[in-house]
Amino acid sequence: MEKQLKVAALCNGTVIDHLPAEKLFTVVSILNLEQCSNQITIGNNLESKRLGTKGIIKISDRFFAEHEINKIALIAPNAKINIIRNYQVVEKHPLQLPDEVRDIIQCPNPNCITNHQAVATRFHVVDEKNALRLRCHYCEREVAREEVKIK
Amino acid sequence: MRDTKSLVTIADYSKDEILEILESAAGFEANPNRKILQGKVVATLFFEPSTRTRLSFETAVVRLGGSVIGFSDAATSSSSKGESLNDTIRMVSSYADAIVMRHPLEGAARYASEISPIPIINAGDGANQHPSQTLLDLYSIRKTQGGLENLNISLVGDLKYGRTVHSLIIAMSHFKPRFKFIAPDELKMPEEYKDFCRKNDIPFVETAELTDSFNDADILYMTRVQRERFQDLMEYERVKNIYTLHDNMLENTKPNLRILHPLPRVNEINPDVDSNPKAYYFQQAQNGLYIRQAILSKVLGY
Numbered sequence: 001m002e003k004q005l006k007v008a009a010l011c012n013g014t015v016i017d018h019l020p021a022e023k024l025f026t027v028v029s030i031l032n033l034e035q036c037s038n039q040i041t042i043g044n045n046l047e048s049k050r051l052g053t054k055g056i057i058k059i060s061d062r063f064f065a066e067h068e069i070n071k072i073a074l075i076a077p078n079a080k081i082n083i084i085r086n087y088q089v090v091e092k093h094p095l096q097l098p099d100e101v102r103d104i105i106q107c108p109n110p111n112c113i114t115n116h117q118a119v120a121t122r123f124h125v126v127d128e129k130n131a132l133r134l135r136c137h138y139c140e141r142e143v144a145r146e147e148v149k150i151k
Numbered sequence: 152m153r154d155t156k157s158l159v160t161i162a163d164y165s166k167d168e169i170l171e172i173l174e175s176a177a178g179f180e181a182n183p184n185r186k187i188l189q190g191k192v193v194a195t196l197f198f199e200p201s202t203r204t205r206l207s208f209e210t211a212v213v214r215l216g217g218s219v220i221g222f223s224d225a226a227t228s229s230s231s232k233g234e235s236l237n238d239t240i241r242m243v244s245s246y247a248d249a250i251v252m253r254h255p256l257e258g259a260a261r262y263a264s265e266i267s268p269i270p271i272i273n274a275g276d277g278a279n280q281h282p283s284q285t286l287l288d289l290y291s292i293r294k295t296q297g298g299l300e301n302l303n304i305s306l307v308g309d310l311k312y313g314r315t316v317h318s319l320i321i322a323m324s325h326f327k328p329r330f331k332f333i334a335p336d337e338l339k340m341p342e343e344y345k346d347f348c349r350k351n352d353i354p355f356v357e358t359a360e361l362t363d364s365f366n367d368a369d370i371l372y373m374t375r376v377q378r379e380r381f382q383d384l385m386e387y388e389r390v391k392n393i394y395t396l397h398d399n400m401l402e403n404t405k406p407n408l409r410i411l412h413p414l415p416r417v418n419e420i421n422p423d424v425d426s427n428p429k430a431y432y433f434q435q436a437q438n439g440l441y442i443r444q445a446i447l448s449k450v451l452g453y
Contacts, residue, residue, distance in 0.1 A: 113258040138258025
């Protein structure tokens, strides 16, 4: 029995798959897709063997720079990035968090300068082996990935 | 893009740079009045009051022949009119050659160092960093012990929130110390700093008992147990008396032991300790002047 596609196939572009359903719209916002004029297909609450329900984003004729796409690793580390050319998957990217994350996270420390003045936040990724932690470049507090608040 | 001339955190300085500052401070102790900053203007921007630190920095500038501009309270500055830190720093940096800054928000000094064309010296950013305090602690340790290597250091009191003890651990990590952390359960050393010790092969032990726990120590570093840190005030009342150092507790300690405290103290050191030759906290505060002279000279390239 042929699997029926719930989301239309893509000719050229990027597919972000295996997003946890509750993270989908955060990913849309991180990638600033509201401002993107390309054709975008968004599916959510689709059936997934692994996740139960999942989200998927297909963007036509758009290929992201690695530092852009890697931001997703912050909130959906197991998402899959597929590059499509002429209906074929030509590249699969495992996500990798960059050493530094700029202007995406809000510092959870209410006494941090970045929560009081117009300062772009910067976080250093400190430990990726056991539990990923991020250290604020300004107030130097460390937070676990789970505590991170996306701006 | 870090301005290497600014001093924001003690971690900005390598072991060699720390030793260079201590050496230079010893020179200023021998001869504090050297007019090497003649014609230079140093701005002291105190967005929250700290009389001790400000006077120490301002005295350092004046003894080096420089001049001071600035404010001692945000209420008397344009930040009370809503001026951003960015604008204040840009404006002041067009007048002065260096900025000494105290700010209630954490990270303020790092941010200032990124926008300022002149060096920033962090004189305290909220609960985060106060590197001149750390350097004067190191200076006091070296001066009283004849060196910094292989010392037994007991840290007492509020080890959870006390920024001075956290910075001291980082700074001492270059010199093979052995630590004892003496604190009530509520104010224990955070895991983050214990991890730092493990990663750097620095041995440490923890205890909640003050009496007889520091007989092998070379340095006893006391901190204030602050009432506002406790959720249960009965717990505070219990702890505050346990963590008071009395003169009779020093009987079995090593002859070279010296007691340090960042000051101000409240009731954690009984006044009967003051006359004991092992009490060093007042001289420690005085050492702050020489350290700040050394820091100012370094950031201004002398």
